[in-house]
Amino acid sequence: MTFRLGLTGSIGMGKSTTARLFAEQGCAVWDADAAVHRLYSSGGAAVAPMAAAFPDAIQDGAVSRDALKNIIAQDADALKRIESIVHPLVAQDRADFAAQAQADILVFDIPLLFETGGEARVDAVAVVSTDADTQRARVLDRGTMTEDQFNAIRAKQTPDAEKRARADYVILTDTIEHARAQVQDVIADIRKRMAADA
Ligand SMILES: CC(C)(COP(=O)(O)OP(=O)(O)OC[C@H]1O[C@@H](n2cnc3c(N)ncnc32)[C@H](O)[C@@H]1O)[C@@H](O)C(=O)NCCC(=O)NCCS
Ligand SMILES: Nc1ncnc2c1ncn2[C@@H]1O[C@H](COP(=O)(O)OP(=O)(O)OP(=O)(O)O)[C@@H](O)[C@H]1O
Missing domain, CATH: 3.40.50.300 (P-loop containing nucleotide triphosphate hydrolases)
Structure with missing residues (x-):
């Protein structure tokens, strides 16, 4: 169990x-923030959908958290839209972890x-x-x-x-x-x- x-x-x-x-x-520990960092990094699964929604957030092929913070500061709705892109990808990462974890x-x-x-x-x-x-x-x-x-x-x-x-x-x-x-x-x-x- x-x-x-x-x-x-x-x-x-x-x-x-x-x-x-x-x-x-x-x-065995899974870290949601670390998952977001992986998803935002170059080659991560969030880069393409974030580039489509927030072109200014992309720098060197990755999602820039500093750019995102500026976008959020200027647009009160931006965080909700970011969450709707990121949270389903985070859920998938969590499911992958649970499927392979060994600890009780x-x-x-x-x-x-x-x-x-x-x-x-x-x-x-x-x-x-x-x-x-x-x-x-x-x-x-x-x-x-x-x-x-x-x-x-x-x-x-x-x-x-x-x-x-x-x-x-x-x-x-x-x-x-x-x-x-x-x-x-x-x-x-x-x-x-x-x-x-x-
Ligand atoms: C807003 C962003 C750019 C800030 O990045 P930064 O590196 O400065 O901070 P960090 O990610 O370490 O967050 C700092 C703190 O804020 C909290 N926080 C982050 N996003 C949110 C959010 N959507 N709602 C409430 N708290 C949040 C974090 O959990 C943490 O406690 C970043 O957190 C982000 O892209 N958030 C959206 C994705 C998300 O919802 N992440 C939460 C974990 S699933
Ligand atoms: N039990 C503890 N005793 C003393 N200091 C602590 C303890 N736990 C955390 N800290 C200190 O509090 C700060 C924040 O800790 P930590 O990064 O673990 O918080 P967090 O909740 O993960 O932060 P965030 O929500 O921003 O991701 C760090 O400087 C850490 O050293």
Whole structure:
């Protein structure tokens, strides 16, 4: 039996870091953002449909995220149109991963899990969370986004409090050691559930 755990959380809350902690414990991890990077890269499946819809977004045969951010900043509807192109391709990538993965616990790191109805495709959901000030500082410290871009993304995401309320597990990402201990607890609980269902 294979268990599918959805891992989500708002921007900068610690999804990628926590996904690595699950991988460290032997889970197979699929990363939605990494899938988007593959799809946007030269030769990726999103390049042709994105070129047709947003010719200005293509640079050197790949989709440029900087160009996309400019397009989104000027056109409020652009993100919806981008999503309608990208999300079906992401779904296919995820299905390919699930078909070949070997581990008993598959972890799906999906930033927009709640926003895209992803709860229905997993057996349980873990939400990573920290306080709002830490979240903002983490994102702005990366230096890849302005405060306006951060606020715009955050406004589109399901609020943290709602995510926590809908989660089966909440993982606080205050320190790495604490997060690692919580990941181990989640895995132990899942294995208990799998044994009970067997
Ligand atoms: C908007 C883009 C160009 C920004 O690129 P950039 O490299 O600066 O940021 P990155 O992709 O790392 O995203 C930063 C944060 O914003 C979140 N975010 C990205 N897209 C969206 C979205 N459509 N709605 C809400 N949050 C989003 C990410 O999940 C992440 O938490 C890029 O995210 C994009 O092309 N998004 C559309 C595709 C998509 O929906 N991706 C989400 C994963 S399926
Ligand atoms: N458990 C933790 N303890 C301390 N710092 C953490 C922890 N988890 C994440 N961080 C820090 O928070 C920042 C954001 O983490 P990460 O990139 O994992 O977030 P994310 O949710 O994947 O971000 P995004 O939504 O933008 O993709 C990083 O600087 C990371 O080092």
